Amino acid sequence: MERIPILKMGDLLLVSIQVDMHDQLALALQDDLTDKIAKTGAHGVLIDISAVEMVDSFIGRMIANIAGMARILDARTVLVGMQPAVAITLVELGLTLPGVRTALDVERGMALLRGVGRRASNVVEVEPVPLETSDVDAGEQE
Amino acid sequence: MPASRSEELPLRAGADVVKVRQVVRTWAAEIGFSLVDQTKLVTGASELARNTLDHGRGGSVRLVMLEDGARRGLGMTFEDSGPGIADVNLALTDGYTTGNGLGLGLSGTRRLMTEFRIDSQPGQGTRVYCARWR
């Protein structure tokens, strides 16, 4: 089975998802990233989904899991490039990815991870917004 | 235009779920759905396909192009002969989970569709019909 490549750029790990992932591939990515964070001691993980046209609950959970595990390993995760249609669908589904920071593109994502820029610039935390229906929490493990 | 007005796809392995996403995307685009609606259809299909595979122990999905005068739509029927759902109403409430983190995702999926019906009995499998109209 092919695996999604993870690039190391200094203190950051960069993953760019370009393919339509089946569940096994997503799980493999989750494992590979956690492995690599631990091995390299990276402090930042950037997940680029600008080429991803669909995020369902499984992939949403994968992303939240990655962010959770990274946090435990002292690394921050930023999700970049979500397409509008995907964002709208996720909100409708009730997935708000709590604990996952987001940015418009790789450049801003990296700036966010590096804490670069002037006061408050591009440092936008994503907090979960309470919707009228209760969220299906992607981050919870039963 | 889709070559046929109805197509059946198997759901026996993970790769089948990916295939279903692709076919639904193609059909939705040809029927002329907006990008957002296409995404909703594909995402809903992915959720239901996964359910059929994981909870229903494999099954199939039938796609149908819908017509009502000048209106067009896409209908999908997911069917399996798995264990079935004991309490459908409970399964449809937000936050319901069978113990592996996210539950069946049915309530969320329902919000993505304009039509949604579940037929399920314990021991008699499950059939989910959903559709979106342009």
Place this chain on the structure above:
Amino acid sequence: MTPASTTRLPELLARHEGPILERWVEEQLATIGTKRGLMSDAELREQSREFLALVRQAAHSGGLEIEAAPWTAVRDFLGRISASRAVQGFSPAETAMFVFSLKQPIFEQLRRDGGSGEGVFDEVWHTNVLIDRLGLYTTEVYQKGREHVILRQQEEMLELSTPVVKLWDGVLALPMIGTLDSARTQIVMEALLQRIVETGASVAIIDITGVPTVDTLVAQHLLKTITAARLMGADCIISGIRPQIASTIVHLGVDLSDVITKASLADAFALALERVGLAVGRAVQRR
């Protein structure tokens, strides 16, 4: 009633296709009158010829259930010309006349062919019911088609009437004006998210100074849009919330605690600039 298998309609249409077609086209041209310029005679003739052929085909089944399978091709055809005539500017009645005017030529032919009184009456009745149903179907399809067109036009107008404005690099503003309904809000919000991606804006100001009232659905759409924008990496600020709207929102129980709000567009803009790391300073005069 003529039993299904013994109606002579298909045979009649086959044998007398030419003359029936001619008479029918004549009838149509007579009734179209001043709208003649909307469609060429050749086009009318071609449509009529095709329709007759399809009806002849379907009539072999002998049935009068036009919703059933044998009549699918005929229904599809009627759907198509209904749509094209609507676009050309014909009224629903005029489009339906395309079908109804077929009665006369067929009745005339039935009378000419003669036969016993009872038999002829049954044939005429059969044809009458059939054409009535087809004609009514045409009006139905026409109506649905018009609804669709109107909806599209509404959507286009909405997009035009709510432009997304770039206030500065990375800062967009969406001034909303007039009453918001669910459909409009949805379209406009999707457009905003699209513009965020296109311009790479990290802040979007939604100004509702010009909105007199907001209901639950609209408030929910606003919240969903803000959440979606956040997932994409952009922040939204709502500005211009009037006191009346503020109280409506509180009464509706909508939770805006996680949403940034500013009283005026100016305040929102100042905050937005801060967010993108800019400050406005006084220009230094060169001497």
